[in-house]
Amino acid sequence: MTKAKALVITGNGTNCETEAAHACKLGGFDEARIAHIAELLTGEVSLDDYHFLNLTGGFLDGDDLGSAKAQANRLRYATVEGKEERLVDQITRFIADGKLILGVCNGFQLLVKMGMLPALGGNYLNQTATLTYNECGRFQDRWCYLKVDPASPSLYTRGIEGGVYLPVRHGEGKFLVDDAKTLEAIEAKHLTCLKYSGKDYAAPTMEFPENPNGSLNAIAGICDETGRVMGLMPHPEAFVHRTQHPRWTREELPEEGAGLIFFKNAAKYVKENF
Amino acid sequence: MPHRIEITLKDEVRDPRGERIKREIAHFLHLEVAEVRTIDVYTVDAALSAEELTQVAAGPFSDPVIQNYSIDKPAAAGFDYLVEVGFRAGVTDNVGRTAGEAIGYLLGRPLAVGEGVYTSVQYLISGKLSQADAEKIATGLLCNTLIQRYQIFDAATFKAQGGVAPFVPKVQVEAKVEVNTVNLEVSDEELMRISRDGVLALTLDEMKIIQAHYRDPQVVEKRKSLGLGAAPTDVELEALAQTWSEHCKHKIFSADVTYDDGTGKTEKINSLFKSYIQKTTADVRAAQGDKDYCLSVFKDNAGVIKFNDDWSLVFKVETHNSPSALDPYGGALTGIVGVNRDPFGTGKGAKLIFNTDVFCFADPFYEKELPKRLLHPRRIYEGVVEGVEHGGNKSGIPTVNGSLVFDERFAGKPLVFCGTAGLMPATIKGEASHKKKIIPGDLIVMTGGRIGKDGIHGATFSSEELNENSPVSAVQIGDPITQKRMFDFLIRARDKALYRFITDNGAGGLSSSIGEMSEECGGCQLDLSKAPLKYPGLAPWEILISEAQERMSLAVPPEQIDEFMEMAKRYGVEATVLGTFTDSGIFHMLYGDKTVAYLPLSFMHAGLPPMQIPARWEKPVHEEPKLAPAADYTTDVKALLSSLNICSKESVVRRYDHEVQGGSVVKPFTGVDNDGPSDAAVVRPILDSFEGVVVGHGICPRYSDIDAYDMAANAIDEGLRNYVAVGGSLDLVAGLDNFCWSDPVLSERTPDGPYKMAQLVRANKALYDYCTVFSMPLISGKDSMKNDFYDGTTKISIPPTLLFSVIGKMEDARLAVTMDVKRAGDQVYLLGATANELGASEYLAQKGFVGNNVPKVDAQAALATYRAYGAALKAGLVASCHDLSDGGLAVAAAESAFAGGFGMELDLAQVAYQGEAADRSDIVLLFSESASRLLVTVCAEKAAEFEKAMAGTTFAKIGAVTAEPTLKVKGLTGNVVVNAANAELKAAWQEPLKDL
Incomplete structure (x- = not known):
C-alpha cells in the first residue's frame, strides 16, 4: 500500500507546524514532514512527493499587508530553483492530481487570498472571498461551537455529528465574499461546511462571542467543490487530546480530541485513493 | 519620484479600526465625532513603471474583495478633517519592509539600495470639530510624536492642495564617518x-x-x-x-552596602547579588546534593534546569519599562521579542515554548493632571497590551500566564515584565547543549537585522530617571517576523552544530555582546565597517552601541563558516562576518584598517570598584484603622471584585494566543463558562508526552508600603502557591527574581536613598530566607533600578516591586487541578491559617488605609501545607483549588463558585485562626490576605482521605459546594454576612475592564 505522506509548510511566520505535523501522525499518516518554504523554493522538497498539504496557522510576513497577503504574492510569483516553474504551478498540479489541502487559520487566509477557495468552477487562481478584521476589532483566542453541514462535499468533516468544538485564535477571521452570486453559489453547493453556532449546534449565529468575528452567514470554514481543498479559521490540530479542551478538568471527555477527525479523514482518503 | 498608493475600504465594508478610533476619541478626549474611516498609504520610493505600480497596488497591496486602490490620486473624500500619521525617519516600519519585499517577488527583482516603501495611515474624521480639536485628536491619540509625524488638513485645504504630497521619511545623514577623541584632562x-x-x-x-x-x-x-x-x-x-x-x-546589586537595621546595628554587605541571590542557589544546590537539577544559573542569558534526561528547560524574565513609558507599543513589542532572544541565546539555543507577561500600570481611568511628557495611563495600557500582543502572537509563542497590577505610582513609570521559556535537547551531537565555548580564531558573526540609529543609548538611558529630554533614539520597534525567520534558520544551524557560541544583541548592542563573548576566549578584533547598516552615515561608536533589534552574535569555527553562510542565504537571513575572536586580552575595534578602540578586557570588566551605598531601615508607621463591624459585607465583596487589581482581565488575556504549539493544559481561563481565573499555567511542551511544565508568579508591590521584606516574602509565597495549586512539583521547581525599584542611591535628588536601599536589602534577605526553606533555587533574574519620573518639580517613584516567577514540572499533566468548583456536595477546605493581617490589603486600600499588619509568611508551615496538598493532588483527591491573595477568602470563594457555576456555603467560625482572640472578626476572616492559604474542594467520598493527607498541617473544613448558585457566608455570630448570587458577583468582577 502507498505510504500516506503529509507535508506541513513553515517559514516566514508560520507557527503551528509542530502540532499540525503531530495531528497528521496521530490521524494516521505514515509520514508528516515539516518543510521550510526555503526547502521548497530550492527544490529540495517537492509537493509532488506528498499527498496532503497543510497550510497551517501563523502570521505569514507578520500579516503586514493584510493576513497572508505577502505569502500569497510570494507563492504566486516565486520560482523553484532549477525548474521552469513557480511554486503555484506545483500547487495547482497537486490539486489536479486529486490530492488534499487543508488550510487552517493563516493557511485558510492564504488559500482564500490566492483564490484557491472557494474556487468556484475549478478556477483556483481567482480571488472571490476574503478574511478580514474581526468585527470586535481585536484578536480573539476562544473556543467556538461549529455546526457542520452534513451535505457538504468536504471529506474532512465526514462523520461529524452535529458539530465540533474548537479554538479560534485570530484577528482577521471575518469571512466576506465579492458579491451575492458567490455567496449564493457556495451556500447552494454546501461549500460552507462549518458555521459558528450555539452550544447545541442547532443554528448558525451572528452573536458575539459565539461568532467571534462577525463572519458573513457565520461562516467558519469552506471547501472547494471537490471537497479535497478546505480552509477553516478554527484550529483542529489544537484539539487532538482531551487535555487541550478548556473544561477537561470538569467534563467526561473521550481521550481523543474532536479535531483529530479532520486528519483521520484525510489519512483515510489518501489510503483509499492512492 | 515617489508615488503614493492609497488603499481604501469599499463603502459597504465596515472599518473596525476607524470605529475603535471613534470610541477612543469619545473616551479619552471627550469629543463626539460622527465617523472615522481609515486609509492605508504606501509611499513607494522606487523606480517603478506605471504598469508595475498598478500591478503592485492591485496585487499584494490591496484585497480586491473589500478594498480599492488609488495611485498618485487622493482617495479621501467626505470628511471634515483628515489626519495622516506616518513614521519619522529611521523608525522601524515593518509593513513598509514587507511591502518592499512583496514588490521584489512580484517584479522578480529586489528593490535597489536606497529604494524603499514607507507606510502611513489617514484618518478621515467627520463631525463638528475645530482645528484645535483635530490637533488634539492627532497629538493626544493618533500620533506618538516621538516616533511618528502627522499632518492635518481640513476638507477645503485638502482639496485646494490636491491631497497630501508624497513624503519619504528616509534617513538623510551626512556620510561623515569619523572618530573623535574626548579630552578628559579637564575639570x-x-x-x-x-x-x-x-x-x-x-x-x-x-x-x-x-x-x-x-x-x-x-x-x-x-x-x-x-x-x-x-x-x-x-x-x-x-x-x-x-x-x-x-x-x-548591575552596580547597585554589586555595591558595598552599609545597612543599618534601624536598631543601630549595622551590617556590611559586599554585593547583594552575591550575598543573597547567588548564595540562595548555592546553598539550595548543596543541600539537594545529587538531586540538584540546576544546569546553568546566572552565567548565561537565561537559567537552565533539567526537565528530563533528554530535555532541558530554560527561562528568563526581563523588563522593558523606560521604552514602554515613551512609546508603549514599540517599547513593549521590543520587550517581548527582546526577551525571546534570551532563551534562544542561552547555551547553544532553545526552542521557545511560552511567554509570560506582567504589567504594572496606573489606573486607566485616571482623571487627574499628569506632568508633561507622561502619557496617560490608558494610552500606556492600550499600547503595551497591543505591543506584547503583536510580539507574542506573531512569534508563535503562547502567552500562558501573567497579570495586571494597578497603583497610581506606576504613572511615573509603567512596569512591563516579559518572560520566555524554552526547551533544548540535553545534548546536541554528544555535547551538553546548555554549555558553549569560544576558541580563539573563531569568527565573529552577526545575524538578523541591520544596524541603524535606533536604540542608541538605550542601556545608559534606562540607567537614568525619565525626564523631559529623554532621547528619541532610545526607542526601538521590534520586528517579530525578521526575528522568527532568523530563529527558523538558527535552530536548524544549531542542530547541525554549525556554530560554537550564540548570544543575543540587546542592551548595549555589539559592544555588550562582543564584549561579553570576548571574556570567554580573551579578546576580539572586529571591523565595525563590515557591519550591515540600514542607511549610510553611522559613526563607528553608533554602530558599536546601537540596539537595533533582531540580531544575534555568534562564534562560528572557520571550518563551518561556508556552510553557515550558505544556509543563512537560503533561509533569507542576513549574516555577516565582522572579525575574529582572539586571546590578546584586548577589546580591539577597527574601522577599516584603522584602530578605533583598544581597551584591555581587564579594565572594561574589572576596572570599576564597587559603589558604596548607605542603607538605613526605619519601619514606617501608618494610621491603624478602626473598622466597625457590619451586619453584611456583600457590598464590600462586590466592591473588591470590581477593584482593578482583582477584576477580570479577560478582555486583555483573550487577545493573547495562549494555545499555539498545542501543549496547553491549564489555560488562563477555566470553568463552566471558560471565564474563571486560573492560578498558574500547565503546558506540555513535548506533544507525545504527558510531562508538564508549570509556571506561576507572585507580585504584591503594595506590601512594600509597610515592609519590603514582607513584600518579597509574600511574592515568593504567592508564586509558589499558585504553582503548587495546579499541581507543580516541589521536587523540581525554580524561581526567577525581577526587581523593579526606584533609585536607591543617596543623592541630592534622592534624599530618601538610604531608606529605599534598606528596602532593597530587606527584599534580598527575604529571598534568601524563603527560597532556602522552600528548596527553590534562583536560576535567573534581572533588576531595573531607576524607575522614577522627575521633571525638576514633580517626582514619582514606583513602589518597590519584586516579580517572583516560579517554573517547574509536573510528571503527569493529566493530574492538573483547576480553580473552578466541580459539583454540588463537595466539601470546602481552607488550607493554612488566617491571621489579623489586613495591612496593605486590597480591603484597606478600598477604605483608604494602609495599616501596619502586613501578612507574614511562615515558610515551614507553608511548605508543610504545600507538600501535603501536593500528595493529595497526586492521589486524585482534589476537585478544585484556588489560591487566596488580593481580597482574601471572600474573593477566592466568589471566584471559585462563579467559575464552577455552583454556590458555596461557608462558615467563618470554622476557619483556622491564628492570633489574638480579640482580633478575630468577620472582616479579618473574610478579607485578611494572610499568606500560604489555598481554598480546596473535595468530593464528599474522598473527604476523609483528604483530611488524612493533610494531617499535621493547619487546615479546616469551612463549608460545602451547593447546587444553588449563591455564595452564602455565615459570620461569627451565626448570621449570614455575605449573600449574593454568582451572576451578581461575576458581573461585578467582569465589569471594570471588559470594554478595554
Whole structure:
C-alpha cells in the first residue's frame, strides 16, 4: 500500500507546524514532514512527493499587508530553483492530481487570498472571498461551537455529528465574499461546511462571542467543490487530546480530541485513493 | 519620484479600526465625532513603471474583495478633517519592509539600495470639530510624536492642495564617518558635562577612573605604538559607558552596602547579588546534593534546569519599562521579542515554548493632571497590551500566564515584565547543549537585522530617571517576523552544530555582546565597517552601541563558516562576518584598517570598584484603622471584585494566543463558562508526552508600603502557591527574581536613598530566607533600578516591586487541578491559617488605609501545607483549588463558585485562626490576605482521605459546594454576612475592564 505522506509548510511566520505535523501522525499518516518554504523554493522538497498539504496557522510576513497577503504574492510569483516553474504551478498540479489541502487559520487566509477557495468552477487562481478584521476589532483566542453541514462535499468533516468544538485564535477571521452570486453559489453547493453556532449546534449565529468575528452567514470554514481543498479559521490540530479542551478538568471527555477527525479523514482518503 | 498608493475600504465594508478610533476619541478626549474611516498609504520610493505600480497596488497591496486602490490620486473624500500619521525617519516600519519585499517577488527583482516603501495611515474624521480639536485628536491619540509625524488638513485645504504630497521619511545623514577623541584632562564639572551631554550616565567617580586609566604611562605607551592618542576615542568612551551602565553592570546589586537595621546595628554587605541571590542557589544546590537539577544559573542569558534526561528547560524574565513609558507599543513589542532572544541565546539555543507577561500600570481611568511628557495611563495600557500582543502572537509563542497590577505610582513609570521559556535537547551531537565555548580564531558573526540609529543609548538611558529630554533614539520597534525567520534558520544551524557560541544583541548592542563573548576566549578584533547598516552615515561608536533589534552574535569555527553562510542565504537571513575572536586580552575595534578602540578586557570588566551605598531601615508607621463591624459585607465583596487589581482581565488575556504549539493544559481561563481565573499555567511542551511544565508568579508591590521584606516574602509565597495549586512539583521547581525599584542611591535628588536601599536589602534577605526553606533555587533574574519620573518639580517613584516567577514540572499533566468548583456536595477546605493581617490589603486600600499588619509568611508551615496538598493532588483527591491573595477568602470563594457555576456555603467560625482572640472578626476572616492559604474542594467520598493527607498541617473544613448558585457566608455570630448570587458577583468582577 502507498505510504500516506503529509507535508506541513513553515517559514516566514508560520507557527503551528509542530502540532499540525503531530495531528497528521496521530490521524494516521505514515509520514508528516515539516518543510521550510526555503526547502521548497530550492527544490529540495517537492509537493509532488506528498499527498496532503497543510497550510497551517501563523502570521505569514507578520500579516503586514493584510493576513497572508505577502505569502500569497510570494507563492504566486516565486520560482523553484532549477525548474521552469513557480511554486503555484506545483500547487495547482497537486490539486489536479486529486490530492488534499487543508488550510487552517493563516493557511485558510492564504488559500482564500490566492483564490484557491472557494474556487468556484475549478478556477483556483481567482480571488472571490476574503478574511478580514474581526468585527470586535481585536484578536480573539476562544473556543467556538461549529455546526457542520452534513451535505457538504468536504471529506474532512465526514462523520461529524452535529458539530465540533474548537479554538479560534485570530484577528482577521471575518469571512466576506465579492458579491451575492458567490455567496449564493457556495451556500447552494454546501461549500460552507462549518458555521459558528450555539452550544447545541442547532443554528448558525451572528452573536458575539459565539461568532467571534462577525463572519458573513457565520461562516467558519469552506471547501472547494471537490471537497479535497478546505480552509477553516478554527484550529483542529489544537484539539487532538482531551487535555487541550478548556473544561477537561470538569467534563467526561473521550481521550481523543474532536479535531483529530479532520486528519483521520484525510489519512483515510489518501489510503483509499492512492 | 515617489508615488503614493492609497488603499481604501469599499463603502459597504465596515472599518473596525476607524470605529475603535471613534470610541477612543469619545473616551479619552471627550469629543463626539460622527465617523472615522481609515486609509492605508504606501509611499513607494522606487523606480517603478506605471504598469508595475498598478500591478503592485492591485496585487499584494490591496484585497480586491473589500478594498480599492488609488495611485498618485487622493482617495479621501467626505470628511471634515483628515489626519495622516506616518513614521519619522529611521523608525522601524515593518509593513513598509514587507511591502518592499512583496514588490521584489512580484517584479522578480529586489528593490535597489536606497529604494524603499514607507507606510502611513489617514484618518478621515467627520463631525463638528475645530482645528484645535483635530490637533488634539492627532497629538493626544493618533500620533506618538516621538516616533511618528502627522499632518492635518481640513476638507477645503485638502482639496485646494490636491491631497497630501508624497513624503519619504528616509534617513538623510551626512556620510561623515569619523572618530573623535574626548579630552578628559579637564575639570570635574567638565567631566560631568561630558557624561551628561553624551548620555553616558557615568558618575564623576567613574569618569575619574577612566581619566586615571588614560594617564597610566603603560597605557599611553601602548597607545602610542598603535598610533592612538592619549585621549580616549569616542568609541572607547561609549563602550565603557555601556559596559559600566547600571543596566548592564548591575552596580547597585554589586555595591558595598552599609545597612543599618534601624536598631543601630549595622551590617556590611559586599554585593547583594552575591550575598543573597547567588548564595540562595548555592546553598539550595548543596543541600539537594545529587538531586540538584540546576544546569546553568546566572552565567548565561537565561537559567537552565533539567526537565528530563533528554530535555532541558530554560527561562528568563526581563523588563522593558523606560521604552514602554515613551512609546508603549514599540517599547513593549521590543520587550517581548527582546526577551525571546534570551532563551534562544542561552547555551547553544532553545526552542521557545511560552511567554509570560506582567504589567504594572496606573489606573486607566485616571482623571487627574499628569506632568508633561507622561502619557496617560490608558494610552500606556492600550499600547503595551497591543505591543506584547503583536510580539507574542506573531512569534508563535503562547502567552500562558501573567497579570495586571494597578497603583497610581506606576504613572511615573509603567512596569512591563516579559518572560520566555524554552526547551533544548540535553545534548546536541554528544555535547551538553546548555554549555558553549569560544576558541580563539573563531569568527565573529552577526545575524538578523541591520544596524541603524535606533536604540542608541538605550542601556545608559534606562540607567537614568525619565525626564523631559529623554532621547528619541532610545526607542526601538521590534520586528517579530525578521526575528522568527532568523530563529527558523538558527535552530536548524544549531542542530547541525554549525556554530560554537550564540548570544543575543540587546542592551548595549555589539559592544555588550562582543564584549561579553570576548571574556570567554580573551579578546576580539572586529571591523565595525563590515557591519550591515540600514542607511549610510553611522559613526563607528553608533554602530558599536546601537540596539537595533533582531540580531544575534555568534562564534562560528572557520571550518563551518561556508556552510553557515550558505544556509543563512537560503533561509533569507542576513549574516555577516565582522572579525575574529582572539586571546590578546584586548577589546580591539577597527574601522577599516584603522584602530578605533583598544581597551584591555581587564579594565572594561574589572576596572570599576564597587559603589558604596548607605542603607538605613526605619519601619514606617501608618494610621491603624478602626473598622466597625457590619451586619453584611456583600457590598464590600462586590466592591473588591470590581477593584482593578482583582477584576477580570479577560478582555486583555483573550487577545493573547495562549494555545499555539498545542501543549496547553491549564489555560488562563477555566470553568463552566471558560471565564474563571486560573492560578498558574500547565503546558506540555513535548506533544507525545504527558510531562508538564508549570509556571506561576507572585507580585504584591503594595506590601512594600509597610515592609519590603514582607513584600518579597509574600511574592515568593504567592508564586509558589499558585504553582503548587495546579499541581507543580516541589521536587523540581525554580524561581526567577525581577526587581523593579526606584533609585536607591543617596543623592541630592534622592534624599530618601538610604531608606529605599534598606528596602532593597530587606527584599534580598527575604529571598534568601524563603527560597532556602522552600528548596527553590534562583536560576535567573534581572533588576531595573531607576524607575522614577522627575521633571525638576514633580517626582514619582514606583513602589518597590519584586516579580517572583516560579517554573517547574509536573510528571503527569493529566493530574492538573483547576480553580473552578466541580459539583454540588463537595466539601470546602481552607488550607493554612488566617491571621489579623489586613495591612496593605486590597480591603484597606478600598477604605483608604494602609495599616501596619502586613501578612507574614511562615515558610515551614507553608511548605508543610504545600507538600501535603501536593500528595493529595497526586492521589486524585482534589476537585478544585484556588489560591487566596488580593481580597482574601471572600474573593477566592466568589471566584471559585462563579467559575464552577455552583454556590458555596461557608462558615467563618470554622476557619483556622491564628492570633489574638480579640482580633478575630468577620472582616479579618473574610478579607485578611494572610499568606500560604489555598481554598480546596473535595468530593464528599474522598473527604476523609483528604483530611488524612493533610494531617499535621493547619487546615479546616469551612463549608460545602451547593447546587444553588449563591455564595452564602455565615459570620461569627451565626448570621449570614455575605449573600449574593454568582451572576451578581461575576458581573461585578467582569465589569471594570471588559470594554478595554
